[in-house]
Amino acid sequence: MKKLINEPSAVVDEMLDGMVSAHPDELRRLADTNVLVRNDAPVSDKVAVVSGGGSGHEPTHAGYLGPGMLDGAAAGEVFTSPTADEISEMIQACDSGKGVLNVVKNYEGDVMNFETAGELAEMESDVEVAEVVVNDDVAVEDSLYTSGRRGVCGTILVHKVAGAMADRGEELDEVKRVAEKVIDNVATMGTALTSCVTPEKGEPTFDLAEDEIELGIGIHGEPGVERVEMMSADEITERLTEKVFDDLSPSSGAEVLTIVNGMGGTPLSELYVVNRKLQSMMEERDFMTWDAWVGDYMTSLDMQGCSVTVLVLDDELKELLAHPAATPALTVQ
Amino acid sequence: MKKLINEPSAVVDEMLDGMVSAHPDELRRLADTNVLVRNDAPVSDKVAVVSGGGSGHEPTHAGYLGPGMLDGAAAGEVFTSPTADEISEMIQACDSGKGVLNVVKNYEGDVMNFETAGELAEMESDVEVAEVVVNDDVAVEDSLYTSGRRGVCGTILVHKVAGAMADRGEELDEVKRVAEKVIDNVATMGTALTSCVTPEKGEPTFDLAEDEIELGIGIHGEPGVERVEMMSADEITERLTEKVFDDLSPSSGAEVLTIVNGMGGTPLSELYVVNRKLQSMMEERDFMTWDAWVGDYMTSLDMQGCSVTVLVLDDELKELLAHPAATPALTVQ
Numbered sequence: 021m022k023k024l025i026n027e028p029s030a031v032v033d034e035m036l037d038g039m040v041s042a043h044p045d046e047l048r049r050l051a052d053t054n055v056l057v058r059n060d061a062p063v064s065d066k067v068a069v070v071s072g073g074g075s076g077h078e079p080t081h082a083g084y085l086g087p088g089m090l091d092g093a094a095a096g097e098v099f100t101s102p103t104a105d106e107i108s109e110m111i112q113a114c115d116s117g118k119g120v121l122n123v124v125k126n127y128e129g130d131v132m133n134f135e136t137a138g139e140l141a142e143m144e145s146d147v148e149v150a151e152v153v154v155n156d157d158v159a160v161e162d163s164l165y166t167s168g169r170r171g172v173c174g175t176i177l178v179h180k181v182a183g184a185m186a187d188r189g190e191e192l193d194e195v196k197r198v199a200e201k202v203i204d205n206v207a208t209m210g211t212a213l214t215s216c217v218t219p220e221k222g223e224p225t226f227d228l229a230e231d232e233i234e235l236g237i238g239i240h241g242e243p244g245v246e247r248v249e250m251m252s253a254d255e256i257t258e259r260l261t262e263k264v265f266d267d268l269s270p271s272s273g274a275e276v277l278t279i280v281n282g283m284g285g286t287p288l289s290e291l292y293v294v295n296r297k298l299q300s301m302m303e304e305r306d307f308m309t310w311d312a313w314v315g316d317y318m319t320s321l322d323m324q325g326c327s328v329t330v331l332v333l334d335d336e337l338k339e340l341l342a343h344p345a346a347t348p349a350l351t352v353q
Numbered sequence: 354m355k356k357l358i359n360e361p362s363a364v365v366d367e368m369l370d371g372m373v374s375a376h377p378d379e380l381r382r383l384a385d386t387n388v389l390v391r392n393d394a395p396v397s398d399k400v401a402v403v404s405g406g407g408s409g410h411e412p413t414h415a416g417y418l419g420p421g422m423l424d425g426a427a428a429g430e431v432f433t434s435p436t437a438d439e440i441s442e443m444i445q446a447c448d449s450g451k452g453v454l455n456v457v458k459n460y461e462g463d464v465m466n467f468e469t470a471g472e473l474a475e476m477e478s479d480v481e482v483a484e485v486v487v488n489d490d491v492a493v494e495d496s497l498y499t500s501g502r503r504g505v506c507g508t509i510l511v512h513k514v515a516g517a518m519a520d521r522g523e524e525l526d527e528v529k530r531v532a533e534k535v536i537d538n539v540a541t542m543g544t545a546l547t548s549c550v551t552p553e554k555g556e557p558t559f560d561l562a563e564d565e566i567e568l569g570i571g572i573h574g575e576p577g578v579e580r581v582e583m584m585s586a587d588e589i590t591e592r593l594t595e596k597v598f599d600d601l602s603p604s605s606g607a608e609v610l611t612i613v614n615g616m617g618g619t620p621l622s623e624l625y626v627v628n629r630k631l632q633s634m635m636e637e638r639d640f641m642t643w644d645a646w647v648g649d650y651m652t653s654l655d656m657q658g659c660s661v662t663v664l665v666l667d668d669e670l671k672e673l674l675a676h677p678a679a680t681p682a683l684t685v686q
Contacts, residue, residue: 022546022566024586024623024659031622034586038625041632042645078621213355233355253357253367285618287654288411289364290357292371299374312375316649321620322657326357351684 021217021224023322028219032075032097039082043348047085054095054102055110056082061091067186067195068092068114071123071179072107073130074099076218076321077239079349084176088345088352089183090123098218098321099240101129107137112145119148119192121199123178125171126155150192152199154178156208156329158267159236159245172239173281173318173329174206177341180350184343198340202331207267209260210327211244212237212283216320235259239283239320253290257297260328265305270332272306277313277341279329284319286326291315294326310338317349354550354557356655361552365408365430372415376681380418387428387435388443389415394424400519400528401425401447404456404512405440406463407432409551409654410572412682417509421678421685422516424453431551431654432573434462440470445478452481452525454532456511458504459488483525485532487511489541489662491600492569492578505572506614506651506662507539510674513683517676531673535664540600542593543660544577545570545616549653568592572616572653586623590630593661598638603665605639610646610674612662617652619659624648627659643671650682 025031032054039056040047048059055072062068071081072094081093091114094102111120120141124134131153138149155166156174163170182199212234215224225241228234233251236244251259270276280295282288295314302309310333318327331337345352358364365387372389373380381392388405395401404414405427414426425443427435444453453474457467464486471482488499489507496503515532545567548557558574561567566584569577584592603609613628615621628647635642643666651660664670678685 022563022583022657024546024589024619024657025626026585026587031626034629035622035625038627038629038632038647041642042625042628042647075622076620078625083621213357230355250355252359254359256357284620285655285657286357287409287617287652288416288649289368289408289654292368292375292411293358293364294371295375296367296371299371309374314371314375316621319620321622322618324355324357324618324655346686351686353679353684353686 021222023219025219031219032095036095050109050113053106053109055092055106056085057092057110057113058085061114062116063091064116065118066116066189067118067192068116068120069123069179069182069186069195070110070114070120072102073125074101077318080318083349084179084347086345086347088187088343089179089347101133104133104136104140107134108140111137111141111147111149115147119150121182121192121195122149122151123175123182123199124151124153125175126153126168127165128167148192150196152178152196152203154203156206158207158209158263163238164242170238172208172210173279173327174208176317177206177331178202180345181337181340183345184340187343201337206329206331207264208327208329209263210237210325211235211256211260212323212325214285214324216241216323218321237325239318241320253293254297257294257328261298261301264328264330268330268332270307273308275308275310275333277311277331277333278309279313279317281318281327281329282316283323283325284316285322285324288315291326298328354555356552358552364552365428369428383442383446386439386442388425388439389418390425390443390446391418394447395449396424397449398451399449399522400451400525401449401453402456402515402519402528403443403447403453405435406458407434410651413651416682417512417680419678419680421520421676422512422680431553434466437466437469437473440467441473444470444474444480444482448480452483454515454525454528455482455484456508456515456532457484457486458508459486459501460498461500481525483529485511485529485536487536489539491540491542491596496571497575503571505541505543506612506660507541509650510539510664511535513678514670514673516678517673520676534670538665539662540597541660541662542596543570543658544568544589544593545656545658547618547657549574549656551654570658572651574653586626587630590627590661594631594634597661597663601663601665603640606641608641608643608666610644610664610666611642612646612650614651614660614662615649616656616658617649618655618657621648624659631661
């Protein structure tokens with residue numbers, strides 16, 4: 021399998037340098053770590069919002085660094101949690117004295133290392149640390165790397181909302197409250213048409229037949245709900261979205277934000293075909309789409325496939341989603 | 354080959370509806386056409402900038418519709434020129450009386466149909482039409498569908514600069530002048546690691562061995578300069594960028610905008626690895642990167658690979674590139 025890389029073991033290191041060299045005024049890398057932070061971190065008199073996790077999900081997380089979203093992003097090796105030491109360095113580098121919110125996707129390694137890192141940062145620098153764990157993937161309860169549900173594309177909405185609340189100058193408990201409000205009201209379900217290929221292994225993580233897809237796939241290629249024969253985009257969209265609706269049970273007339281997220285190897289044209297069906301389902305159910313995002317937000321290397329995310333809104337969430345953000349991967353004016 | 358589509362023949366139609374349903378306030382579709390326009394078109398007292406071409410290059414072109422960039426985008430079927438009739442309808446729908454600039458990529462079908470469409474619009478509605486033809490691909494002189502060089506990712510910079518000049522209220526000849534300035538100072542070279550797969554054909558457009566890549570590939574899979582053994586990302590970046598430098602011959606100290614563009618199936622992480630090497634080459638040559646774009650701007654369906662674009666800047670171009678733009682695929686604040 022061919023990839024635009026040099027040594028497989030250097031991918032994360034070189035990718036991070038490539039990000040900083042694309043955004044030298046906006047981002048910097050903490051010395052001897054795989055942590056990127058806003059260049060102006062710590063931002064005085066502001067709660068910091070940080071995140072991180074294994075690499076391979078770009079633009080997650082470092083693509084969301086900037087005013088109105090994240091202050092720091094810790095990158096692990098591909099599909100591997102960042103170390104507690106590096107996360108702790110990030111927390112301390114981003115804290116202005118007003119505290120730090122860790123936004124953690126629900127994978128055992130991430131949860132453990134962020135927890136340890138928070139304790140380290142509290143001990144070493146007396147940082148006030150709070151944490152939320154995102155578990156928006158409705159496909160499976162417990163999984164290869166999780167107790168409970170996995171955290172996937174809904175995490176971006178937690179970054180956006182918590183980042184906006186912090187940008188407004190609110191206190192840590194308020195920033196945490198709105199992050200949890202997103203987590204309580206967001207659900208995601210994904211599918212893979214093809215496996216991803218990790219740089220180190222150089223071959224597919226799992227096998228899918230030429231006429232087969234996997235519903236409920238994880239963003240590391242973890243098993244989903246079922247393997248089914250290839251279906252049309254409309255049928256796939258229905259299967260994904262029904263499961264999301266089942267979980268959220270929005271009331272008729274509910275306002276929602278939707279995301280059709282590409283897994284990394286899927287052309288944008290196909291994501292728009294999925295969005296067409298998704299929005300027609302919204303109309304049929306009498307839900308009001310307040311905003312519809314279509315693109316690659318939370319990927320799985322070169323996997324072909326997509327996920328559907330729905331967030332049920334209230335006035336506070338709409339205000340925070342509309343709050344300006346300026347990051348490499350997401351701009352809200 | 355699996356794709357997130359319904360009937361292959363319906364892909365373009367459904368993709369366009371999916372785009373409008375993602376951006377209902379910003380975009381609309383002209384009835385019975387594959388043309389999308391800004392919802393507020395024609396924008397009064399403003400030169401309109403329009404473009405178009407075969408589909409399969411998303412977000413090109415409709416992703417660049419909006420204030421500060423394009424007024425209209427005509428989509429052909431996949432890798433097929435839009436018809437002269439539809440282009441003419443677009444021109445007439447976008448004209449406010451101040452004239453229209455056609456931005457055309459240099460492919461025979463596009464050039465012919467835009468020319469005919471311009472004549473039609475002039476005859477039918479007395480629209481003043483001007484045209485520029487983008488030919489930034491330095492790989493080959495003449496090609497499968499071209500006399501002269503092909504138009505590729507540099508086209509986005511023409512959209513940006515001409516769109517900004519129009520947004521400032523300048524006249525058609527001035528908008529055309531700056532579009533030509535971009536064309537005179539931009540060069541691109543691309544590579545494919547894998548072939549694209551069109552929805553209709555459902556199998557690779559061309560064959561590449563597992564250890565082979567093609568340098569100088571076209572965005573429809575047209576033959577490039579040479580097939581070589583798979584190389585490292587750094588070597589590929591050198592080969593592409595050297596050819597771009599040879600064409601542009603920027604003087605030492607020149608300010609440039611660079612693009613590392615993904616072909617549709619390449620993970621963002623790999624594009625950042627390429628950008629790292631590109632920026633180190635810029636430093637070695639003593640060129641100043643004023644801005645570095647990394648992402649999918651001009652794709653070829655699900656092709657894996659990338660292209661490198663360099664635009665040599667002057668003060669006027671920098672001002673126009675920094676002018677605000679608000680489109681689905683590009684936001685400048």
